[in-house]
Amino acid sequence: MPKRSAESLLTAAQGGDRAALARMLSLVERGGEPAREVGRCLGRAGAGDRAAKAGGGDEGAAYAVGLTGAPGSGKSTLTNALVRLLRSRDQQVAVLAVDPSSPYSGGAILGDRVRMGDHALDDGVFIRSMASRGHLGGLAVATPDAVRVLRAVGFDWVLVETVGVGQVEVEVAGQADTTVVVVNPGWGDAVQAAKAGLMEIADVFVVNKADRPGASETRRDLERMLDLSGDTAGWRPPVVAAVATTGDGIDDVWTAVEAHRAHLEAAGELRDRRRRRAADEITRVIAARLLEEARHLTASEEAAALGEEVADGRLDPWSAADHLLDRGVKNL
Numbered sequence: 001m002p003k004r005s006a007e008s009l010l011t012a013a014q015g016g017d018r019a020a021l022a023r024m025l026s027l028v029e030r031g032g033e034p035a036r037e038v039g040r041c042l043g044r045a046g047a048g049d050r051a052a053k054a055g056g057g058d059e060g061a062a063y064a065v066g067l068t069g070a071p072g073s074g075k076s077t078l079t080n081a082l083v084r085l086l087r088s089r090d091q092q093v094a095v096l097a098v099d100p101s102s103p104y105s106g107g108a109i110l111g112d113r114v115r116m117g118d119h120a121l122d123d124g125v126f127i128r129s130m131a132s133r134g135h136l137g138g139l140a141v142a143t144p145d146a147v148r149v150l151r152a153v154g155f156d157w158v159l160v161e162t163v164g165v166g167q168v169e170v171e172v173a174g175q176a177d178t179t180v181v182v183v184n185p186g187w188g189d190a191v192q193a194a195k196a197g198l199m200e201i202a203d204v205f206v207v208n209k210a211d212r213p214g215a216s217e218t219r220r221d222l223e224r225m226l227d228l229s230g231d232t233a234g235w236r237p238p239v240v241a242a243v244a245t246t247g248d249g250i251d252d253v254w255t256a257v258e259a260h261r262a263h264l265e266a267a268g269e270l271r272d273r274r275r276r277r278a279a280d281e282i283t284r285v286i287a288a289r290l291l292e293e294a295r296h297l298t299a300s301e302e303a304a305a306l307g308e309e310v311a312d313g314r315l316d317p318w319s320a321a322d323h324l325l326d327r328g329v330k331n332l
């Protein structure tokens, strides 16, 4: 650990020091006490902001857009195109590329870096890949922290690209303010999207690679599934066709994202969503710490002896647990 406090890192990052920003994100990613200190520091800074704004809403803070979909569907290419569009409007944009399975393997992330290389020298863009393996509580905890860091540093937009459609990734994408689900023509005829739980989290569908045959069929399939999905709280996810490689349809994708944002803000839903997400996050943090404590409690010799008794049928597991819990929980 360097001597620099989370506060001084934050001040530097807010002043445009990208190394300080990267350092903060590394701390957040690694977890533990340093990550908590970063979180607390952001909380204090946020409290100051709120006081200064005299009760102003949080709608002005960076807006998070999640992009999810099967590997190869074109999320990175689309993200790159969106970054280009946002930069043309003079917006500050950060990209988090989350890879839950392979934090150190180069493949996907290196490829992403190359594809996003257009922006490598642009000050208004910050691109960062995030790992999660081995992280207590997983990226479900780390990603919102990272988004908060980027928010505090003053980015207008945070684009969060997840690498696949596993359960954790869907969860991460669902934590964004607006979630974009990317599918391809014939990509498992949209049914796969439903199977992966994407219908529930999608605010916008993009049928990318619309230069390939079958795009209109896939759009129609998605619209049919949306017809069946009933109550959508006043928002029906638009289905937008795009060709990320040429930029065709990118304006329409962004128009759909902005329409969703306007919908959330008009209805006061943005705050409600963020509040619900915060409650989920707190639950997850508590669950992770309780699990850690449970592992700690059951690692003792006493626990091993009790385990033997349970295995032999001389004791029931509930009594064994009571016995260990009576020792008191220490590390919370």
Ligand SMILES: Nc1nc2c(ncn2[C@@H]2O[C@H](COP(=O)(O)OP(=O)(O)O)[C@@H](O)[C@H]2O)c(=O)[nH]1
Binding pocket: 069, 070, 071, 072, 073, 074, 075, 076, 077, 078, 111, 115, 208, 209, 210, 211, 212, 242, 243, 244, 245, 246
């Ligand atoms: N034909 C076509 N290819 C695309 C399009 N968008 C992306 N690709 C290609 O699809 C491949 C995977 O794209 P990538 O953005 O890495 O997908 P990701 O895994 O979802 O991030 C790359 O070779 C892209 O050039 C598109 O709209 N049309």
Ligand SMILES: [Mg+2]
Binding pocket: 075, 076, 077, 108, 112, 161, 163
């Ligand atoms: Mg990618």
